[in-house]
Amino acid sequence: MPDKNNNQPLAATDFQPIDGAGTERRLPVSPGVLALAALATSAVVIMLYLFVARAVIFQTVPDNAEIEINGLSFNIGDNYLLLSGDYSVHASAEGYYPLNQTINVSEEATQDLKLELSLCPATFRSAQK
Secondary structure (H helix, E strand, O other), X not given: OOOHHHHOXXXXXXXXXXXXXXXXXXXXXOHXXXXXXXXXXXXXXXXXXXXXXXXXXXEEEOOOOEEEEEOOEEEEOOEEEEOOEEEEEEXXXXXXXXXXXXXXXXXXXXXXXXXXXXXXXXXXXXXXX
16 A cells, blocks of 8 residues: 655755754764874884994093083983984083084994093192192
8 A cells, every 4th residue: 555645745944053052072083092093103213323323431530520411412421312413512520621512423223432531630639749
């Protein structure tokens, strides 16, 4: 038996937009996934730095001299991991003149550099007494 409602024409209705005030915009990716991606990116950058960095070993006179390097460096004991290029190095120790020197880190895997500070005259006289 045919349905009598199928023969009626469609009627138009008025458009009413959905109220957007109650909806919250969400990120397409969860914060946990973003944090994991940031952590993975950081790990890749660190590993890349460790792979391309060169070891520079400073031998200082006196042995207790403090070394500061301008630029990106990573200190492990007496070794410094530096990328190839020029760096400004500042060495200082009590009783010695500070030393400012520019060094060039080459493509060699390891470099030994000697930094010798000059003894201050007042310290030299007191050491002789």
